[in-house]
Amino acid sequence: MKRRNFIQLGVGAGLVASWPSLAEPRQLPITADLIYSQNSQGRWAGKASTHTPTIEIDKTDGSTKIHLITAHEMNGYDHYIVKHVLLDKQYQFMAEHLFNPTQENVARSVFTVGNYTGLVYALSLCNKHDLWLNTTEL
Ligand SMILES: [Fe+2]
Numbered sequence: 758m759k760r761r762n763f764i765q766l767g768v769g770a771g772l773v774a775s776w777p778s779l780a781e782p783r784q785l786p787i788t789a790d791l792i793y794s795q796n797s798q799g800r801w802a803g804k805a806s807t808h809t810p811t812i813e814i815d816k817t818d819g820s821t822k823i824h825l826i827t828a829h830e831m832n833g834y835d836h837y838i839v840k841h842v843l844l845d846k847q848y849q850f851m852a853e854h855l856f857n858p859t860q861e862n863v864a865r866s867v868f869t870v871g872n873y874t875g876l877v878y879a880l881s882l883c884n885k886h887d888l889w890l891n892t893t894e895l
Contacts, residue, residue: 792880794890801886808889810841810864810881820871821895827864827881831856838864839882846876870895 790799798805806828813824825841837858843851851873854866864881874895881889 792888792890793886804886805889808881808883808886810879810889810891812877812879812891812893814893814895820869821873823868823870823877823879823895825854825866825868825879825881827883827889829864829881829883831858831862831864833858834884836885837883839884841866842880842882843868843870844878844880845873848878851877 793799793801793805793808795805795809801808808827808829810825810827813826815822815824823843825843827838827841829838831837838856840853840855841864842853845851851870852868854868856864870877876892876894879891879893881891883889
């Protein structure tokens with residue numbers, strides 16, 4: 758194989774391997790120091806309990822509500838949870854709640870998702886300790 762063809766094949770294969778297919782579920786690159794979780798705390802080891810959002814499911818009245826709570830301080834703009842984000846099983850945005858730490862002293866969000874079923878991904882963003890993930894199946 759000529760060197761030029763080898764380089765083209767290598768570049769092409771790299772693009773195919775890293776480019777998400779529209780027909781397949783998207784793969785989230787979960788690694789330490791990109792998105793943190795209970796099982797992957799990376800450089801923030803020991804902070805999972807105050808940064809990982811807990812997920813509570815409320816299925817009453819034919820509609821599902823998702824309660825996200827992050828047991829984190831809301832110390833004004835010095836140290837607080839910036840937002841909660843909810844993604845569906847395809848990592849598509851469903852909803853978010855942006856916190857005002859001067860008015861909200863608990864990082865709690867409630868999202869109504871109707872009759873959605875399947876995985877949901879809950880994200881909690883700390884202004885100092887980055888992005889934390891939890892997931893559950895509805
Ligand atoms: Fe924090």
